[in-house]
Amino acid sequence: MAARGKPTDSAPGIAGFDAAPLLFIPAALVVVALFLYPFAYGLLLSFTPTKGGWLDNYARFFTEPRFWGTISITLWIAIPATLINVGGSIPIAFLMRDPLRYQRLLTTILVVPITLGTVLVAEGMLRYMGPQGWLNRALLDFGLIETPLRLTHNYWGVLLSLVITGYPFAFLLILSYLTGIDPSLSRAAATLGARPLAQFRHIYLPLLAPGLAITVCLVFVQAFSVFPSAVLLGAPAGPTRVISIAAYQSAFEDYDYSMASTVAMIMGGLQLAIVAAVLSTRGLLYRGPASGGKG
Secondary structure: OOOOOOOOOOOOOOOOOOOOOHHHHHHHHHHHHHHHHHHHHHHHOOOOOOOOOOOOOHHHOOOHHHHHHHHHHHHHHHHHHHHHHHHHHHHHHOOOOOOOOHHHHHHHHHHHHHHHHHHHHHHHHHHHHHOOOOOHHHHOOOOOOOOOOOOOOOOOHHHHHHHHHHHHHHHHHHHHHHHHHOOOOOOOOOOOOOHHHHHHHHHHHHHHHHHHHHHHHHHHHHOOOOOHHHHHOOOOOOOOOOHHHHHHHHEEEHHHHHHHHHHHHHHHHHHHHHHHHHHHHHHHHHHHHOOOOOO
């Protein structure tokens, strides 16, 4: 006979009812309110143009150069920025995978641009790298150049801004993935005669491939959606008229919210297509060394 007042083994609440899934409801509501509903509303709005049939906005986008030309401009900025940020962060993160004397100081210096934000970085670049900035003045005073270098209000200003703000993000991600790889694997390979390059190719790179693909996707999406830098440091009416500027102008200059939604949908579709393509290739590096190849 059970003792009086002894607690039972059943969870509090209705017997046989698991309340744990209810914890998912707040997160689901946030996703619906902040993502699914705006996306569905924007998608429907893109099929309701101010003039013409339901596909006229998409036909207009791919027939007018001022719209479809922004795709190549955006890719021409986003892809190099992604390659520079990810490719440049791999060797630095690889060297810092083991504790160093000044590792915290170096990491802090690399993280500072993230805390500043794109607008403050752009303002700083305009002040220090503009025609009358300290960089051009120093080069002129030392006689290294005869005329100021044009580093702002062009393509290079936007690209440099994306590198400054995107490199710390890529570095921290890759460093976290590298530090999660067991260092005893490389030491074991070294005892078998594998040199550092072979260790990286056959051990680190396959294990890093999934995280590397995710890093490429996140850095690319961040660069593809560039807006403040393209306006403050570029030429928004010409070489740096990215697709986000086209959406902004349609909404707040032409007051054509339907066309702005169309541009946003195409922008999102391009991002998803490229992200899917990158994620589909991450298994190639992961399976490569395991396939029995020698080297």
